[in-house]
Amino acid sequence: MAPQVPDRAQVVIIGGGVVGASIAYHLTELGWTDIALLERHTLTSGTTWHAAGLVGCLRATQNMTRLAAYTAELYDRLENEMGHPTGFRQTGSVSVADNPERLEELVRGAGMANCFGVDVDVIGPDELLDRWPLLNPEGILGGVWLPGDGQTSPIDTTMALAAVARENGARVIEGVSVERIRTADGRAVGVDTDHGPIDAEYVVVAAGMWSHQLGRDIGVNIPLAACEHFYLVTDGIPDLPSGLPVLRDTDNCTYVKEEAGRLMVGFFELVAKPFGTDGIPTDRPNMQFPFDWDHMAPVYEGICERIPMLAEVPLRLEFNGPESFTPDDRYLLGETPEVRNLFVATGFNSIGLQSAGGVGKVLADWIVDGKPPMDLWDVDIRRMQAFQANRRYLRDRSVEGLGLLYAMHWPFRQVETARGVRRSAVHDRLTGLGACHGESGGWERPNWFAPEGVDPVYEYSYGRQNWFEHSAAEHRACREGAALFDQSSLVKLLVQGPDAAEVLNRISSADVDTEPGTSVYTTWLNDRGGIEADLTVNRLDDERFLVVTAFSTQVKDADWIARHTPADATMTVTDVTSGWATLGVFGPEARRILSPLTDTDLGNEAFPFGTLQEIDLAYARSIAVRRTYMGELGWELYVPTEFAVGVFDALWESGAPEGLTLAGYHAMNSLRMEKAYRHWGDDIADEDTPLEAGLSWGVSWDKPGGFIGREALIAQREAGLTRRLVQFRLDDPEPLLYHDEPVFRDGRLVGRITSGMYGHTVGGALGMSYLGSEPDTPRPQVIEGTFEVGVNGERVPATASYRPFYDPDSERVRL
Ligand SMILES: Cc1cc2nc3c(=O)[nH]c(=O)nc-3n(C[C@H](O)[C@H](O)[C@H](O)COP(=O)(O)OP(=O)(O)OC[C@H]3O[C@@H](n4cnc5c(N)ncnc54)[C@H](O)[C@@H]3O)c2cc1C
Structure with a gap:
């Protein structure tokens, strides 16, 4: 019988995978029942059916962790309270380390998990072997145990969500393909399907790896690309202990789960195989590909050394199926900036099953309330830029994302693929002068400068990396003399009218x-x-x-x-970022360094802090803005792009002999932390x-x-505040802070570091953390007590302060 499609629905959801089903479930739970969930083939026939079913609670950020934790709780509730079997079992998981760096990563991760409220224990080799007796003990240093992790059946879970959605009134319609999303006046107004049009107030794209094309057809950016993803399933193993936790052996790029007396062995090899770079076929439900042994053999050999019995057991299934990956390994969620009432939930980077519950909940809230229910910036689709939907970029980047999930998550780790995408006008000049560029949003930005004879290449570690001292010298140049920063990646929006x-x-x-x-x-x-x-x-x-x-x-x-x-x-808004390079000159000598290149009076009276002027600068007209993120006297110089190299050369030629030093973003981060300047996305968000x-000093109340x-x-x-952002400095000058380290007051966990960096002038690692309190607690009392920050499993004494550790009265800014 041909599927019956309605003429209209309040919400049309495109895609009957676990994510679409979860969104339908949650919308109906909120009382929105006029929902049409459209699936081209049958439910789960995209990527969902072949997922391994791992449901881990700990994710890279606090907010993604909140969504994953809710997901596990939902699958459990559906199974155990609502009578809809999902197959969810809370088996726990163990992660294993056989080298000190990986152990440190796991131990630091455990500290982060503590902050996020996730149960975790750091365990030694003996306990690891108790929990996973099939491991070869050789070389194992320890690991972590996460008792809350589990596994679920992808098909049963999707069916359970869809069943409740149906019971609540949603229409779940299989065998209907959306050919195009319809828009009018910048809003989504429905879809055209192969069974006729449907009008809708809201359209949700939950179409897995097909989402990119659906967006592209109507000029909406949904940057993702597919890769092949492999696992093996063994034959039944006599005497295999049942209820084994999931094992993660990230150095061997592998996870292992026990199910029904067999082992499933899945892989996150370092260089993945892209799939469907010329378009994803639409006529192949339950797609799978041949297992590529040439590609996978080295990884398989690694895990066989860790679990020797694997080499002996016959394999029952060699599986290879597609999954979608985004440029930064985080999924894409929320209302698109291009088309109102068009929402996306896609690009799940191999964690769709363990995210779907939370994603469905927050997206349903977002649609119903018209705003996100919590800080979802980590996964908000608006972090993506137009160029990231470029297919060549996506193809080149996609080979890296899958492997990065299990690779070492080094601090400051840079992507290696699809580099050189956006370069400032002075990029090549900086490269010639020793810049080591990092990549952010496609921009190549100078992070640090290698002195003569030093390779501008990162050597990663959790300790002081090879650039630490060079960056410290840049920092000091800015505090004591003058430093030149290329800040061209700053976005400039010209608002006029x-x-x-x-x-x-x-x-x-x-x-x-x-x-x-x-x-x-x-x-x-x-x-x-x-x-x-x-x-x-x-x-x-x-x-x-x-x-x-x-x-x-x-x-x-x-x-x-x-x-x-x-x-x-x-009024109009024009993004003029590409038209203006930005060079920053900061430090007590900034005025002296800049003055020879302009006839504008740069003195304090003529050009005070918080003002701007159009000035002649070398051969250019530029806009000079007197403000700072470094906490020193200085100017941001906005120079028309084609003049930027000329201005840079003139500045460098006259400034370098006078002590002007090139400085990068690592130094800037250190400088701003000493001044307690907040960073949006880390220290402050919605x-x-x-x-x-x-x-509040920046609020004009009246x-x-x-x-x-x-x-x-x-x-x-x-009502009175119940939390406040506070600065911390570690009393021991050695340890480093990055982010998400636990903060203790009088021995009790009270917060987490939102961002951390070494302060070279104050001589210690710095961080910020929110501290909670009763509403009527006097401000000074909030930072009373003995503070410690957890670093790699150790508690390091720390000093708390509301005021910046450097120049608290901001005298330097007004020199
Ligand atoms: C080998 C492997 C192992 C994995 N293991 C895990 C794991 O252990 N844990 C985990 O969390 N995740 C895992 N994943 C990832 C997980 O499977 C996915 O992230 C998740 O299934 C994505 O769900 P989805 O609903 O977004 O997409 P899909 O399941 O692909 O659903 C999208 C649906 O949209 C339909 N569709 C597309 N276009 C249209 C259209 N125009 N009209 C109508 N319908 C359309 C498709 O037919 C499809 O059914 C694994 C993936 C692979 C490949």
């Missing part, structure tokens, strides 16, 4: 409707008072503003303006308010017209 001032002022918590020539730091808040962005608004003249923000929020911040611009406002983050989020902030101020 008669209504620009009013619109920006309504969005900004600070008063940005100031005199032309002012540069204002501000947060942009949501209506809960959470920080959606922190950036500067630079007023060029009455009707023109340059909004300057970080490369990572290029799409998001432009989208935020678009969403909050009234339809009748006369669940943190300026009051909690110590940024400016005319108010601002978005004001009422929530006032309510919070009146």
Whole structure:
């Protein structure tokens, strides 16, 4: 019988894998029952049917961990309370280390898990062997035990979610293919299917590896590419202990799970095999490919050494199936910036099953409430840029993502594929002068500079890496002399028109409707008072503003303006990032270094902090903005791109003999941490308010017209704060902090480090953490007590402070 499609539905979900089913389930649980879940073939016939079924609770970030933890709880509840078998079993998992670096990674990961509320134990070789007796003990140093991890049946779990959705009123329709998403006036309004059109208020793309093309057809960026993914299943093994935990042997790129007396052995080899680079076939349900032994043999041999009996057991199944991977190994979630009411939940990088529960829940909340229920920036589709849907880029990057899941997660680790995508105008000059570039959002950015005779190449470790001292020298140059930073990746949005001032002022918590020539730091808040962005608004003249923000929020911040611009406002927003290079000159000698290249008076009176001027600079006209992320006197110089090399050469020629030093982003990070300048995405995000983050000095409470989020902030101020962001410095100058280390007060876990870096002037590792308190707790009392931070399993005494550890009165900025 031909499938019956409705003429309309409130929500159309494209894709009947575990993710689509979970979204349908959660929407109906919220009372939205007019749902059509469309599946081209049969439920689970995409990637879901062949998943290994691992459900791990610990993910790379706190928020992804929250979603994974909810997923395990949901699958358990469906099975044990709701009478819908999912096959979920909580077997726990062990991870094994046979080298000190991997052990440190696991132990640091355990500290992070503690912060995230995930149960974890660091265990020695004996306990590991007790839990996994089939291991060859040779060389094993220890590992971790996660009792909350489990496994589930991918097909049963999807069917259970779909069944409840159906019971709640959703229509789950198989054998219907969406040919195109329909849009009108920038909104999704339905879909065209091979069985006729369906009108809809919302469309959700949960179409796995086919999502990219669905987006591409209507100009929506959904950057993902497919790769082959391999596992083996052994024959039945007599006397195999049942209920074995999942084993992760990341150095051998392998996981192993026991099921029904057999072992399933899955692989995350370092270089993956791309699939479907010219398009994914649409006529092949339950796709699988031949097992490629040439490709997999080296990895298989490794795991056979770890589990010798594997080499003896006959194999029952050699499996190879496709899965989709994104450029940064995180999935894609949320409303697309290009088309309103079009949501995506796709690109799951081999963790779709263990994420689907949480993803379904937050996406359903997001659709129903019109805003995300929690901080989802880690996976928000708006972090992706247009170029990332480029197929050549996706193909080249995709071979790396799968292996990175189990590779060493070194601090500062850089991707190796698809490099050189976005280069600043002075990139080659910097390379010639020793720059070691890192990659972020496609940009090649100088992270540190190698002195003569040193290779500008990372040597990774958890300790002080090879660049530590070179970066320290850059830091000191900025504190004591002058340093030149290439900040060209800063995003510049030119907002202009008669209504620009009013619109920006309504969005900004600070008063940005100031005199032309002012540069204002501000947060942009949501209506809960959470920080959606922190950036500067630079007023060029009455009707023109340059909004300057970080490369990572290029799409998001432009989208935020678009969403909050009234339809009748006369205003345009143009992304002029590519048109302007940005060179930063900072340090007590910055004025002396810059003065010979301009006839503008750079003195404090003529050019005070927080102002900007258009100036002659070498042979160029440029915009000089006096502000700083380094905590020193200095200017950001916005130079038209084609003039940038000329300005750089002139600066370098006259400045270098006077002590001007090139400095990179690692030094900048160290400098800003000493000044306690927050980093959006780490220290502050949309669940943190300026009051909690110590940024209320940037809030203009009583400016005319108010601002978005004001009422929530006032309510919070009146109710009293229950958390505050605090700075920490380790008392021992040796250990390093990165992020997510646990913070203890008087022996009790009270927080986690949101971002960490070594402070070369203060001589110790620095971090920030939110500390909770009762609403009426006096501020000083919150940081009373004895603090320690957990570093690699040790507790290191730390000093807490609200004020920056360097120049707390900001005198240096106003030199
Ligand atoms: C070998 C292997 C092992 C894995 N092991 C695990 C694991 O242990 N744990 C884990 O969490 N994850 C694992 N994964 C990953 C997991 O399988 C996926 O992340 C997950 O299944 C993705 O689910 P999905 O719903 O997004 O996509 P899919 O399951 O691919 O569902 C998308 C559906 O959309 C349908 N569709 C596409 N286009 C259209 C259209 N135009 N109209 C109508 N329907 C359409 C497709 O037919 C498909 O059924 C594994 C993957 C592989 C390959």
